[in-house]
Amino acid sequence: MATNYVSCPNCHSQNPANFQTCTNCGTMLPISPMPMQPMPQYGAQKLPGADKKIAAGICGIVLGGLGIHKFVLGYQQEGIIMLSVYLVSIVIAMVTCGIGTPLVLVTTVIGIIEGIIYLTKSDEEFVQTYVLNKKPWF
Ligand SMILES: [Zn+2]
Incomplete structure (x- = not known):
């Protein structure tokens, strides 16, 4: 020994x-030299809010214009705006016999773009931008 x-x-x-x-x-x-205690890994602990990234991203891409991804992020107002615009767009599209259909696509595309933006961000960036700074759009 x-x-x-x-x-x-x-x-x-x-x-x-x-x-x-x-x-x-x-x-x-x-005191006799002790082996260094390993520092707690910063990346090992889950960032609060980072778990919303995947959910919000997928909701944005799949449900697009419904604004569900806004509700996932806790953006009630933006979610309601997006859902309202989406529903109004559908009504306009129906009333205009399809001429207004591109309006429906606009909110859908916004949802898809936002979903992709969420998913391409790192957990740190996502939390910083959407959980701490509450950036409402994009
Ligand atoms: Zn001595």
Whole structure:
């Protein structure tokens, strides 16, 4: 069994590492060198809000214009605006016998673009932009 020694700061005699005082002069010995505690990994802990990224991204792409991804992010107002615009677009499209259909596509495309933006961001960027700064659009 290998024994570690600690050098006495007073008389420089070698003392077993588990000794607290010098066997020669009685001076308090420095604490024996401990293996460095690994620092907690920053990336290992889940960022609060980062779990919304995938959900919001997928909702944006799949449900697009319905604005569900806005609700996922906690943007009630933007979600209601988007849903209203989407529904009004559908009504306009029906009333105009399809001429207004591109309006429906606009909100759908906005949803898809926003969903892709969410998914391409890193967790840190996503939390910074949409959870902390509450960036409402894009
Ligand atoms: Zn000593």
